[in-house]
């Protein structure tokens with residue numbers, strides 16, 4: 187496995203890489219969710235690359251950039267074990283050198299949900315993903331369904347700018363108790379786990395209600411909110427039931443829908459989602 191820190195060296199490696207070339211973009215502190223992307227990339231491609239870059243531009247000034255968990259040695263060991271060939275691990279000044287002054291911004295789909303709660307977040311994501319796709323030039327790029335809106339935003343970016351990668355979305359990986367894996371789970375204090383489980387439990391409730399033919403979105407989201415707020419230290423940022431493609435809010439679930447939510451447990455903000463057929 188080759189670990190590369192500069193754009194120029196990565197370009198050299200990419201030119202001689204056997205195709206197809208897969209890319210797993212990450213911010214490090216890798217868990218089984220990331221590893222499922224890496225394994226799928228390994229199965230699909232002749233060369234597998236991964237990036238490790240905690241992208242400062244997708245964090246607002248009041249967010250957790252400085253505290254974001256990091257473990258470069260552990261991450262490299264996991265990627266090596268998964269059979270990754272190339273790791274791109276640039277320093278911030280390699281990605282954003284002095285004078286950097288370009289932003290890549292997707293419109294409507296990036297303005298809702300996470301975009302509304304975290305202004306500027308997706309502009310940072312799409313700017314860095316656009317750079318990663320042009321540096322790495324992958325045939326396929328892998329993302330987790332846990333960040334459902336991010337997947338839709340990146341599909342839009344990739345199509346609109348003809349970036350030429352196939353965007354592959356892999357199902358969310360959960361702990362045995364249902365909690366969706368996330369690097370931010372590391373912030374949960376002892377005793378907050380039960381509260382954090384309200385995310386997946388409320389999504390299960392939404393699925394059950396939908397299966398029993400309750401199609402009124404407000405009714406479902408009200409029950410989800412009750413369940414979440416019954417646990418201490420929880421505060422709902424949003425609960426959304428939207429068209430699975432456009433993310434337009436639904437009153438009646440009369441088409442494939444995405445149920446998504448963001449909840450604070452103390453000061454830890456977690457997201458999760460499920461698709462309703």
Ligand code: PAF
Nearest residue numbers: 211212213241311314333
């Ligand atoms: O999902 C993530 O970890 C990040 O948003 C990504 C796609 C690596 C961009 O920094």
